[in-house]
Amino acid sequence: GPTVGVLALQGDVAEHRRILESLGARTIAVRTEEQLDAVDGLVIPGGESTTMWRLARSFGLLEPLRKRVHTGLPTFGSCAGMIMLADRVEDGVAGQETIGGLDITVRRNAFGRQVDSFEAELDFPAVGEPPLTAVFIRAPWVEQIGASVEVLARVKSGDDGSAGTIVAVRAGGLLATSFHPELTADARIHALFLNIIKEA
Ligand code: GLN
Numbered sequence: 001g002p003t004v005g006v007l008a009l010q011g012d013v014a015e016h017r018r019i020l021e022s023l024g025a026r027t028i029a030v031r032t033e034e035q036l037d038a039v040d041g042l043v044i045p046g047g048e049s050t051t052m053w054r055l056a057r058s059f060g061l062l063e064p065l066r067k068r069v070h071t072g073l074p075t076f077g078s079c080a081g082m083i084m085l086a087d088r089v090e091d092g093v094a095g096q097e098t099i100g101g102l103d104i105t106v107r108r109n110a111f112g113r114q115v116d117s118f119e120a121e122l123d124f125p126a127v128g129e130p131p132l133t134a135v136f137i138r139a140p141w142v143e144q145i146g147a148s149v150e151v152l153a154r155v156k157s158g159d160d161g162s163a164g165t166i167v168a169v170r171a172g173g174l175l176a177t178s179f180h181p182e183l184t185a186d187a188r189i190h191a192l193f194l195n196i197i198k199e200a
Contacts, residue, residue: 011047044081103146
């Protein structure tokens with residue numbers, strides 16, 4: 001099976017590793033360029049994108065991450081990890097940088113004004129039935145997507161008749177969710193990511 005790296009600068013690294021290993025993948029914690037070079041796919045966990053960015057910089061990992069992610073390394077980002085994969089961030093801190101690669105604009109802490117944390121049942125056709133229980137914690141949402149980006153799921157707020165806010169996207173080997181599949185027992189998003197690695 002594939003070796004999947006989990007970026008281990010900050011955030012919920014152990015939770016991602018446990019689910020991936022339960023699906024038969026080998027995982028390693030990635031803190032160095034050598035470790036990054038050894039992986040077939042990468043997970044960027046939930047946590048705090050500003051901290052992750054600063055640590056990536058001081059570990060000398062930001063440019064190596066950009067290089068690998070921009071040249072086709074399958075990568076899955078959850079929550080803060082989605083922010084790290086986004087080409088554009090609204091409501092970031094001054095000077096906040098990302099790895100980028102996903103042609104999306106995310107709004108940081110977007111749900112925070114209404115509600116800090118919540119769960120929602122999401123239709124997620126790419127993983128089939130039943131709906132996915134999604135855990136949102138000071139989550140970003142996707143404000144804008146480029147033509148290459150496929151919307152995988154939206155969350156609706158009430159019955160306002162709108163299509164809902166985009167909370168999961170894919171473009172080629174890059175997958176991102178506003179929520180934290182690593183915090184539930186449902187392994188379908190990680191299984192989807194392992195298939196994306198296999199296709200690559
Ligand atoms: N609000 C966090 C950030 O800006 C993300 C929160 C999370 O990953 N649960 O990075």
